[in-house]
Amino acid sequence: MADRRRSAKQGNEAPKDPKKAANAAFVAKNKPELEILFDRYRDSGHPEADDKKDVMQGKALQTLVADVDPTKGDLIIYILAWRLSCSHSLRILRAEWFHGLTQLKVGSQAKLKAFILSSMEDINNNPEEFEDFYYYLYDFVREDRTQLLKTETAVQTWQKVLRQRFRHLDDWCAFLQETAGDGEDLGVSRDVWRQLYDFSKNVPALDKHGADSAYPVVIDDFVEWALLKQTVKSSKP
Secondary structure: OHHHHHHHHHHHHOOOOHHHHHHHHHHHHHHHHHHHHHHHHHHOOOOOOOHHHEEEEEEEHHHHHHHHOOHHHHHHHHHHHHOOOOOOEEEEEEEHHHHHHHHOOOHHHHHHHHHHHHHHHHHHHHHHHHHHHHHHHHHHHHOOOOOOOOOHHHHHHHHHHHHOOOHHHHHHHHHHHHHHHOOOOOOOOOHHHHHHHHHHHHHHOHHHOOOOOOOOOOHHHHHHHHHHHEEEEEEEH
């Protein structure tokens, strides 16, 4: 009778969620090392600040970059924040660190380095992955979510992520800096940020750009500025 009751009880129990079970096993095994790793990076930035105990930012992120690959610079931070779905500008929260790395099954410093470098290869080889990464960056590098992205910040970020993808990048950055230098910085909208990437893919030659295109006015103005610059340059003896 007892065996039958036990069997009936077991039969009525809901089956365990395999994903939750796997995550629980991962946390049990790897949480101590992830705690130590987060705290080590965090402490490299602000060791005495109790109000920052759950935040990795500034110097802490640069320490992480140095551990992974210092030649890649801020790209390391950008890629990790994207993979962890970080929702705050220029920082990684403890909760995001644990949740993200648990979902990704990254449980050690060696695996973290391998994962970031592998993700870098992914965005280099997969246009859809890069687009998702690029779109994400607008909010991550925007210090004030209530305002547009500052032109200076946008230029610095473009120089890091579009260097091998946009042949007119230097001219574009020079144009924006020159325009911003004429007066108040109006910032870069999300639409301009996204449309520039589309422009970089689809308009390799500036003289092929039509004035009646659907691109933002600032891109039309850039093309006019750059073509005039080319004309002046070619007319010089």
